[in-house]
Amino acid sequence: MNPDKPEWVSVMDSASLENPWFTKDNIYFSLKTWHEALQPNGIDEWLKPLNSSSGNKNIGIVMAGNIPMVGLHDLLCVLATGNTALVKLSSSDTVLMKECIRLLNVVNASFGSRIQLIDRIENADSVIATGSNNSSRYFEYYFRNMPSLIRKSRTGVAILNGEETQSELKLLGEDCFRYFGMGCRNVTHLWIPESYAISDLLDQWTEYSYLIDHHKYANNYTYHKAIFLMNLDAHFDTGFVLLKEDSSVHAPVGCIFFQRYSHPDEPVKWLEKHRGDLQVIVGNITGGVPFGSAQHTGLSDYADNINTLEFLLSLE
DSSP states (O other), rough: OOOOSSSHHHHHHHHHOOOOOOHHHHHHHHHHHHHHHHSHHHHHHHHTTTTTOOOOOOOEEEOOOTTTTTTTTHHHHHHTTTTTEEOOOTTSSSSSHHHHHHHHHHOOGGGGGGGEEOOOOOOOSSSEEEOOOOHHHHHHHTTTTEEEEEEEEEEEEOOOOOOOHHHHHHHHHHHHHHHGGOOOEEEEEEEEEEOOOOOHGGGGGGGGGGGSHHHHHHOOOOOOOHHHTTOOOOOOOOOOOOEOOOOSSSSTTTEEEEEESTHHHHHHHHHHTTTGGEEEEEESTTTTBBBTTTTTTOOOOOOOGHHHHHHTTTTT
């Protein structure tokens, strides 16, 4: 998974052609993150809780394609528990995932017989499916007669106290704009103090103005800008991202929602109310991760905060 190896150049080119959202910069970042996570010490630590890996189940995996190789972790969990993976790739992420599968076969030839690429989940003992809130309802119905792990849309939130350094605010930009904000760990919602000057934050994000040069991102930005203007919705416009005061958890691509608080309990209560919609909390708050680290995940960072290994082991 070393992104600096020459063979990845053509793979990244092909993946970008398949899915324009997968820019070479974002693919490289994802590969580098996986390269760091899959070091021997990290793998050993991750697998410590396993008493055995002798599963004999057929596990269907319906993969998402919102960010590069987002389905790899589920595949690794199935293989680590000794089960067979029946993989339905996302049409948005076939090039990278097929290369990952090829490399897994190089590492361990036995994986070849335990990874099957399929068009439809059939003859599975259990399923792991990731998608939107709408698709999750379909998954829940379709897979209602088998043990399943169904994932819905999640997002990230940042809690600011007004004492952040310029460096921290710049790092927050990485949490917001990596993968164009399309990952479940991207920050799309901010809580800021009542008297906080939004300009202090936006001044630190000018380096991300290049986003508007991406035609798909620009289309989203332009569309929502038009909606805000037609509805006379108050908002801040940087020329590449729109900030709007809104209590909604999920903000569309090209937008970030924010709320102001006068007492620290306000964001805490909001977090509790929307815990099921959130994947990560960023900031100097209990349970928060440092600014700039939202997308730097390891093997023990599970989607929806549900331990996939434990789920698979419970099937035995």
